[in-house]
Amino acid sequence: MTINTKSRGNRMKISGTSSSAITTVTPGAGAVSVPVQTEASAAPAALQSAVLQPAADALSAMPDFDAVRVAELREALARGELPFDAGRLAGLIQKFHSGR
Structure with a gap:
């Protein structure tokens, strides 16, 4: 430029x-x-790294997903306590993948 x-x-x-x-x-x-x-x-890479390191450590210690919550939702779905609309899910998936 x-x-x-x-x-x-x-x-x-x-x-x-x-x-x-x-x-x-x-x-x-x-x-x-x-x-x-x-x-x-302006700030050396070591300083930036030292400042961000605690956050990076905390993030890497977290699981990719909450397995306990997923199990709770599966059980609620199996008991019929959680409503499930396959048509709505299909529409949301289509909307997400089509970029609309």
């Missing part, structure tokens, strides 16, 4: 490359790059 501005004096060129610099272009002169600190480069 390049942004050119029409103004008097210097022009600023911002490109979408991975470099963290803004290049100032002066007519008739060379380009000067000025380093820019972005949010990603």
Whole structure:
């Protein structure tokens, strides 16, 4: 991405490359790059990792699904205590897979 501005004096060129610099272009002169600190480069990866590590540990300790709750629902369904509408389920599945 390049942004050119029409103004008097210097022009600023911002490109979408991975470099963290803004290049100032002066007519008739060379380009000067000025380093820019972005949010990603502002905090070291180790700090981000240390901050997020407790949440990542808690998430990995959780099961993929609640097996106890699934068993309760199966039993309620088998006893007829939980209403089940196969047509509605089919409609919801179709709606989900068709993107509507």
